[in-house]
Amino acid sequence: MSQKIQTKKNGRPRWIIYLLKKLFKKKNNPFYQYSEFQNVKLITPNIFRATFKISKKTVALKNVHLNDNDKITLNDLINEIKRHRKLEIHISILKFYGITKQANTNNYMIILDYVNEGSLRQYLKTNFQKMDWNVKLNLAKQIANVLMFLHSNDIIYEKLNSENILVHNGIIKFNVFGLTKIISNSLNFLPNNLGPIQYVDPQYLKLFSTIGKIKSSNIFGLGIILWEISSGNPPFEKESSSNVDLLNNIAKGKREMTIPKTPHKYKEIYTDCWKHDGNSRPDIFQVVKNLSEFIISDANVEFEIPYNVMDVKLENLNMQSKEPKIKPDPSFVDVTTEVNGFIKDLFGFFIDIRNKQFRRMQRIVIKNYIREHKKNPVELLYEMIHHPSHYWFTSLIGFFYQYGIGTVADNQMAFKFFNLAANEIIDTSSFNSSSLRKLYNIDNKRIGIISLTHMYLHGQGVEKDTKKAFRIYNNLADKGSLSALNSVAYCYYNGLNVKKNKKKAFKLYLKAAEKGNLVAQFNIGWCYHNGMGITRDVTKSFQWYTKSALAGNICATFNVGYCYENGIGVGEDEKEAFKWYLKAAKKGSPFAQYNLGYCYKNGVGIDRDKVKALEWFKKAAGNDNADSQYMLGKCFYEGYGVKQDIVKAMYWFNKAKENGDRDANELLEEITSNMI
Numbered sequence: 001m002s003q004k005i006q007t008k009k010n011g012r013p014r015w016i017i018y019l020l021k022k023l024f025k026k027k028n029n030p031f032y033q034y035s036e037f038q039n040v041k042l043i044t045p046n047i048f049r050a051t052f053k054i055s056k057k058t059v060a061l062k063n064v065h066l067n068d069n070d071k072i073t074l075n076d077l078i079n080e081i082k083r084h085r086k087l088e089i090h091i092s093i094l095k096f097y098g099i100t101k102q103a104n105t106n107n108y109m110i111i112l113d114y115v116n117e118g119s120l121r122q123y124l125k126t127n128f129q130k131m132d133w134n135v136k137l138n139l140a141k142q143i144a145n146v147l148m149f150l151h152s153n154d155i156i157y158e159k160l161n162s163e164n165i166l167v168h169n170g171i172i173k174f175n176v177f178g179l180t181k182i183i184s185n186s187l188n189f190l191p192n193n194l195g196p197i198q199y200v201d202p203q204y205l206k207l208f209s210t211i212g213k214i215k216s217s218n219i220f221g222l223g224i225i226l227w228e229i230s231s232g233n234p235p236f237e238k239e240s241s242s243n244v245d246l247l248n249n250i251a252k253g254k255r256e257m258t259i260p261k262t263p264h265k266y267k268e269i270y271t272d273c274w275k276h277d278g279n280s281r282p283d284i285f286q287v288v289k290n291l292s293e294f295i296i297s298d299a300n301v302e303f304e305i306p307y308n309v310m311d312v313k314l315e316n317l318n319m320q321s322k323e324p325k326i327k328p329d330p331s332f333v334d335v336t337t338e339v340n341g342f343i344k345d346l347f348g349f350f351i352d353i354r355n356k357q358f359r360r361m362q363r364i365v366i367k368n369y370i371r372e373h374k375k376n377p378v379e380l381l382y383e384m385i386h387h388p389s390h391y392w393f394t395s396l397i398g399f400f401y402q403y404g405i406g407t408v409a410d411n412q413m414a415f416k417f418f419n420l421a422a423n424e425i426i427d428t429s430s431f432n433s434s435s436l437r438k439l440y441n442i443d444n445k446r447i448g449i450i451s452l453t454h455m456y457l458h459g460q461g462v463e464k465d466t467k468k469a470f471r472i473y474n475n476l477a478d479k480g481s482l483s484a485l486n487s488v489a490y491c492y493y494n495g496l497n498v499k500k501n502k503k504k505a506f507k508l509y510l511k512a513a514e515k516g517n518l519v520a521q522f523n524i525g526w527c528y529h530n531g532m533g534i535t536r537d538v539t540k541s542f543q544w545y546t547k548s549a550l551a552g553n554i555c556a557t558f559n560v561g562y563c564y565e566n567g568i569g570v571g572e573d574e575k576e577a578f579k580w581y582l583k584a585a586k587k588g589s590p591f592a593q594y595n596l597g598y599c600y601k602n603g604v605g606i607d608r609d610k611v612k613a614l615e616w617f618k619k620a621a622g623n624d625n626a627d628s629q630y631m632l633g634k635c636f637y638e639g640y641g642v643k644q645d646i647v648k649a650m651y652w653f654n655k656a657k658e659n660g661d662r663d664a665n666e667l668l669e670e671i672t673s674n675m676i
Contacts, residue, residue: 030098032111037061037100049114059097061109087153087176091382092146094166094175112175115168120225121234123167128232133263136229137412140266141291142172145408147222148284150176151215160221162228216278222287223273224256230266231259265294292410342375343384347393351443355483356518356552359454363403364588364623365554370405377406395421395447402451402460411461418455421448449476450483457487457496466497482517489523493532506533513544521548522556529568542569549580557584558592565595565604578605585616593620594628601631610641621652626659633664637671646671 037050040061048061087093097111117123120139124131143165150157157164157176166173224235235256253276258267269290275281282290346369353365370377381400384393398417401410421444449472455461457469470491476484489508492501506527512520525544528537542563548556561580564573578599584592597616600609614635620628633652636645650671656664 032098032100034100034103048109058114060094060112060114061100062112064099064108064110087150087155090146090149091378091385092142092172092174093149094173113168113173115166115173117167117169119163120165120167120172121162121228124162124228124232131232133266134412137266137291137294139172139229140226141288141408141410141413143225144222144284144288144291146172146174147218148288148408151218151284156214156218160218160225162225162234165225215283216281219273219281219284219287220278222284223270223281226266226270226273227256227259230262230270231256263294265290269294288408292408292412294412342373343380343393346370346380347396350396350399351447354447358519358522358555361554361588362399363405364590366399366403367405368588379406381406391420393444394418395444395451398448398451411455413461415452415455415461418448418451421445422452423448446481450481450487453484454487457491466491470497482512482515482520485512486517486520486523489520502527502533504533516551518548518551518553518556521551522553522559525556525559538563538569540569554584554587554589554592557587558589558595561592561595574599574605576605585619588623590620590623590625590628593617593623594625594631597628597631614641621655624659626656626661626664629653629656629659630661630664633667637667 036053038053040048040050043049043060046063049058050061051058081096094113094115097113100109100111101107102109117126120143147157147160155176157174164175166175228235255271255274269287272282273287346366349369350366353362357365367377370380377400381397384397384400394417398414398421400406401417402414403409407413453469453472453476456465456472458464470488473484473487473491477488485508489505489512490496491498492508493505494500506524509520509523509527513524521544525541525548527533528541528544530536542560545556545559545563549560557580561577561584562568563570564580565577566572578596581592581596581599585596593616597613597620598604599606600613600616602608614632617628617632617635621632629652633649633656634640635642636652637649638644650668653664653668653671657668
C-alpha cells in the first residue's frame with residue numbers, strides 16, 4: 001500500500017480511521033463526541049470521571065492507546081469490545097457504553113460505568129472497622145460469583161488482586177476490559193503482566209500445559225483476596241524483602257497468618273484456594289458452593305412478625321416486638337421511578353403459584369415464565385435489587401437467591417431478603433388501588449414469613465430450629481393461613497418438633513384441602529393412595545388428584561396421568577395418560593417430561609417417535625431429572641434419535657450419577673473399560 005493511501009493529514013493511518021468508523025456505525029457500539037461530556041476530571045493517571053450533559057449520568061473515561069503502525073492493536077480492541085458485550089450481562093461487570101475521542105488529540109477513550117468507592121483495597125481501608133462478618137462474607141461471595149461467571153465462559157482474569165476489583169455502593173464490580181483472556185489464548189501471558197507479586201500463583205511458570213491449571217492460578221489469587229477481606233490489609237504489607245525474595249518465599253510455601261476471630265470454615269476455604277499444588281485447589285464452582293453453605297452462627301438475625309399481617313400476636317411467638325421501620329439499603333441505586341411492568345406481572349404470577357404449587361415446582365415454573373417472556377433473569381434480579389422501591393417485592397428477590405435464578409443459589413442472601421419482606425412496613429397511602437396495597441404490603445410479607453419459617457424448619461441459611469418453625473406455622477394456621485396449616489400437617493406427618501402422627505396430619509391436610517389449598521388436595525390424594533393416616537382408597541385418591549389438577553396443581557396433573565397409565569382408581573387408558581402427561585410436561589413437570597419421552601420411545605398412548613422422545617428427555621434432564629439424564633446418556637451412547645456421541649453420553653451419565661442414578665455408574669464403568 002502506498003504512503004498516499006496509508007495516511008491522512010493528521011498522520012493517522014487510513015485503515016484505523018476506516019475500521020473505527022465501521023465499528024461504531026453499529027448501534028450497540030456508539031461513538032460519543034467529547035463535547036457531550038462535562039465536569040471531566042482526572043482521577044487516576046489513566047482514568048477520568050465525566051458526566052453526560054443530557055442524562056447527567058456519571059461515567060469513567062479510560063484512555064486506549066492505539067498503535068498507528070500495528071493493526072493487531074486495533075483488532076484487539078474490536079475483539080475486546082465484542083467479548084465485553086457478552087460478559088457485561090453479569091450485574092457485577094462494569095458496563096461498556098462506547099468510545100469517545102479527546103478534542104484536538106488522537107487519544108481514544110472507552111466509556112465505562114463509574115464506581116464511587118474505588119478499589120476493594122480502598123474500600124477495605126475506609127470501611128473495615130465497621131464491617132461485621134456478614135458484610136465480609138457477602139463481599140467474598142460476590143467476588144467468587146463473578147469469577148465463576150468468567151470461568152464458566154472459559155475466561156480467566158489477569159492481574160486478579162484487590163486493586164483491580166472495584167466497589168460501587170457496597171457492590172463488587174469487575175472491570176474486565178483488557179484484563180481477561182480466553183483460555184485458548186492464555187499462552188500469550190507475559191511475566192510483566194502478572195500484577196502484584198503477592199497474588200501470583202507460585203507455580204506460574206509451570207502452568208502453560210493445561211486449562212485447569214491456568215484457572216487454578218485465578219483460584220490462588222482468590223484465596224489471597226479472601227484472606228485480605230478477613231484482615232483489611234494487603235498481603236505481606238510489612239514485608240521488607242525484595243519482590244524476588246518474596247516470590248521465592250511464596251514459592252516455598254510462605255503464606256499470611258490467619259487473623260484472630262476468623263471463622264474456621266472461612267479459613268478452610270481460602271487456605272484450600274492457596275494450596276501450593278494447583279491440582280489440589282478446588283475449582284471455582286466448589287469455592288462458590290462452600291461460601292454459599294457457610295453460615296455465621298453468631299450473626300444470624302431473628303425476624304419479627306409484623307403487627308398488621310393476619311393479626312399475629314408477637315407475644316405468642318416469643319419474639320422481639322419493636323416496630324419495624326422502612327429503611328431502604330443505601331447501596332440501592334435509583335434506576336427508574338416506576339417498577340418494570342413485567343416485574344409487576346411476575347410478582348403477581350409468583351403469588352399465584354405459591355398457592356398452587358409445591359416448592360420444588362415453583363422454581364421451574366418461574367424459570368419457564370421468564371424464559372417464555374424472553375426476559376433475562378440476571379437483568380431482572382439486578383433491576384429488582386437496584387430499584388428504589390425494591391422492598392415491594394423482597395420476597396421475590398429472596399426466592400431468586402434461594403433457587404439460583406439470575407445468580408448463584410445463596411440461602412443467606414435469600415434469608416436476608418425474606419427477612420426484609422417479613423419486617424418492612426410500606427407506606428401504601430399513595431396507592432390508588434386497594435389490590436396494589438394488598439399485593440405489596442400484605443402478600444409480600446406473608447410470603448416472607450412463610451419462607452423464613454421454612455428456612456428455619458430445614459436449616460437453610462440459618463441455624464435449624466424446628467421448634468420455632470412449628471410454633472410460627474401453628475400460629476399462622478390459627479389465623480387462617482392455609483399454606484401454614486398444610487405445613488403444620490407436614491410437621492405431624494414427619495415428626496418435626498412434634499410426635500409423628502399421620503392420622504393427625506391427614507385431618508389437617510383434609511381441613512386445608514376442603515378450604516381450597518391445592519397442595520393439601522394433592523397430599524390428601526397421596527394419603528389415600530398409600531394408606532397414610534387413613535384406610536387406602538385409590539378411587540378417592542384419584543378424585544383428589546383430579547380435583548387438584550383441574551385447579552392447576554402440576555404434580556397432581558402428572559399423578560392423574562400416572563393413574564390412567566396404571567389403572568389406579570380409574571380404568572387403564574394409555575391415551576388419556578398421555579394427554580395428562582403432556583399437559584403437566586408443558587407446564588414444566590420433569591417427571592411428566594420423562595414419562596412423555598418414555599411414551600414416545602415405547603409407543604405408549606402415542607405413535608413411536610425417536611426425535612420427540614429425545615426432545616422430552618432433554619427437557620427433563622435440564623430440570624435435573626436423573627432418569628432422563630440417564631436416558632439421554634443412553635440415546636447418545638446408542639445413537640438413538642441422534643448421532644452417536646460418546647463424550648455427550650459420558651457427560652449425561654455423569655450428571656445422572658451425581659443425582660444418584662446407579663445404572664449410570666455401571667454404564668460409565670463399561671464405557672471406560674472399553675476405552676482402555
